[in-house]
Amino acid sequence: MSEPIRVGMSEIVVAKAPNVLVTLGLGSCVAVCIYDFFLKVGGMAHIMLPDSSLSSPNAVTNRGKFADTAVPDLFNMLLQKGAAKERLVVKIAGGAQMFSFNGLNDQIQIGARNVAAVEKALAELGLTITNRSVGGNVGRSVFMDLETGSVRIKMLNSPEIIL
Amino acid sequence: MIEDLSPLQLDALREVGNIGAGHAATVLSQLINKKVSMTVPQVNVLPLAEACNFVGGPEQPMVGVYLRIFGGAPSKMLYLFPEEKALFMAGLLINDPEKCRNLLGELEVSALKEIGNILTGAYVYAFSNFTGIHMISSVPALAFDMVGAILNTVLADLGEIGDYAVIIQTQLTACDESVDGHFFLVPDPGSLVTILDALGVKEGCQNRSGLECPKS
Numbered sequence: 441m442s443e444p445i446r447v448g449m450s451e452i453v454v455a456k457a458p459n460v461l462v463t464l465g466l467g468s469c470v471a472v473c474i475y476d477f478f479l480k481v482g483g484m485a486h487i488m489l490p491d492s493s494l495s496s497p498n499a500v501t502n503r504g505k506f507a508d509t510a511v512p513d514l515f516n517m518l519l520q521k522g523a524a525k526e527r528l529v530v531k532i533a534g535g536a537q538m539f540s541f542n543g544l545n546d547q548i549q550i551g552a553r554n555v556a557a558v559e560k561a562l563a564e565l566g567l568t569i570t571n572r573s574v575g576g577n578v579g580r581s582v583f584m585d586l587e588t589g590s591v592r593i594k595m596l597n598s599p600e601i602i603l
Numbered sequence: 604m605i606e607d608l609s610p611l612q613l614d615a616l617r618e619v620g621n622i623g624a625g626h627a628a629t630v631l632s633q634l635i636n637k638k639v640s641m642t643v644p645q646v647n648v649l650p651l652a653e654a655c656n657f658v659g660g661p662e663q664p665m666v667g668v669y670l671r672i673f674g675g676a677p678s679k680m681l682y683l684f685p686e687e688k689a690l691f692m693a694g695l696l697i698n699d700p701e702k703c704r705n706l707l708g709e710l711e712v713s714a715l716k717e718i719g720n721i722l723t724g725a726y727v728y729a730f731s732n733f734t735g736i737h738m739i740s741s742v743p744a745l746a747f748d749m750v751g752a753i754l755n756t757v758l759a760d761l762g763e764i765g766d767y768a769v770i771i772q773t774q775l776t777a778c779d780e781s782v783d784g785h786f787f788l789v790p791d792p793g794s795l796v797t798i799l800d801a802l803g804v805k806e807g808c809q810n811r812s813g814l815e816c817p818k819s
Contacts, residue, residue, distance in 0.1 A: 448652035449755055450762065465661030465751015468759050488651070488755070488762045495763040505651075505762045538756040539669050539744035550759055579752020581662060596664050596748050 444583065447471070447484045450505040454483035454517045461584040468551035470507070470534040470558050470574070471582045474514060474567070475589035476523035482586045483518050485510040489550070490557030507557035515565050530567050531591045531603045532558055533582050535574040551575065571603035608769070613646045615802040616771055619730055620644030624773035624786055626729035627722040631775060631782070634721065635695050638778040647770045654758050654768050661751025668719030669744050669757055672727060675736035676794035676801075680723050681757055681787040683750060688783050689715055716743040726788070734801040757789070764792040 444462040447453045449469060453461055457480035463471050466486070475482035485504060489495065492506035503509035518528070535555035555574045562569060573580065573593050581594040591603040608616075621644050632639040666689040672678040684692065693714035694701075705711060723740045731738045746753050761768050771788040790798055799805045 449654070449758075450652055450766070465749040465753075465755065467748075467752035467754075467756035469755050488759045496765075502762075502766055505766075536752065536756070538667075538746045538748060538752055551756070577746070577748075579748040581749065581751075594662075 447486045449486055450488055450502050450510075452483065452485040452504045452510055452514050452517065454481065454514070454521060455586060456481050456521075457586040459586050461586065462582065464581045466534040466580045466582060467536055467538045468534070468554060470532055470551075470554045471580075472511060472514060472558055472562075473531045473533070473582070473584045473591050474518055475529045475531075475584070475586070476518060476521075476527045477529060477589050478524070478527050479522055480586055480589075481518060481521045481523055482584060482589060483514050484582070484584055485514045487511075487554060487558060490553045507554060507561050511558060511561035512565060515567070525566070528567060529589055530562060530569045531571045531584075532569055533573045533580055533591065533593055533603065536579060537575070537577050538579065540577065573601055573603060608646075608648060609804075612799055612804050613648075615799065615804045616646045616769070617644050619733065619798065619802070620646065620771040620773050620786075620788060622733050623726035623730045623788065624775065626725040627786065628775050630721055630725040631718075632777075634718065635692065635777060635782055637781065639775055639782070640778065641776075642774040644771055644773045647768075647772060649768055649770060651758060651762055651766055651768055654754055654770070661749060661754075663750045664748065665750040665753065666715060667746045667748075667750070667753040667757075668715055669746070669753075670719060670723050671741040672723075672738050673741065674731075674738035676734070676738060676797045677791045678738075678794055679757055679787075679789040679791070680719075680726065680740065681753070681789070682719050682722065683753070683785040683787070684715075685783060686747070688781065689747075691781055692718055712745050716745050719743040719745070722786075726786070730788075734798060736797060736801050761789070761792065769795060 444460040447463045461484040472485045535551040583592040593601040665683045668682040670680045693711045696714045
């Protein structure tokens, strides 16, 4: 089997079987995995922030960073590869709160805000999330197998999960 | 601006790391009662997409102690320690190594946060004196997890301003290698100009990534 394809922070990658898409050490970021089981085509977006409209205009050049821009981009990239909306399976992982300060801090809640923004962006496209592993205070590594569409989640102190 | 820092500016930032980490090393040495050596600080200007790939790879388990720095030049401060070194340090601090066996225990977490607090105090004090910028640190927070997850959480909000992070990194090691840690000072993008200005090397920043260079 070929080398897994790394999806770095703020990147969107679409590929075909037999590839594996991988993102290692996901904290507050969210990995959105969308898969067309018929074509065996899938994509992963590694989202850092919830909302592009809150950021300086210069930062928005990289649309892969934000939930509200990355999710539609990933969707469109899949459609261009011939994927059909009704066959798409959506799984998300990440959005942890790695650090807990005593007291409220907006920045620290970024994981939860990312998850909420991803849910909203998916809902606007009419996509439903079938499986998820989000929140908590654990880092996750995400492996998306494009042969089967299964998404494997590795954590440091807990057993593996297959979504 | 971040990706266009001149060699002189990088040198100035390295000096900040040197002075800050130098003070922190002295304090660490007193704390553990051992000689501590430090590396020459590295100033890395990294695309955010790659920022999680150093310090032994993203899946390396590490203890991270994280503090925010407020004041004239808001920044983030992060310490990364390998698991066994963190436990060893916690044991030294409470003067009972037998008690520190579980990294997620309340006592260990509290001791490690306190170490972060003490080291940051020294770093920030030196930094503040050197630049004349007033700074105070937040309470510490701790995570024990994959280093990639720790770094991407700490760096995520930099994405609101640009695609790069400036990371001033120093490694401290005790003479017998019982303690080994990485220090990171990550100035918020807006703070870089303030720091460079205080150091007298504001000139030469080219305004490409949308950061404002205040007109003097």
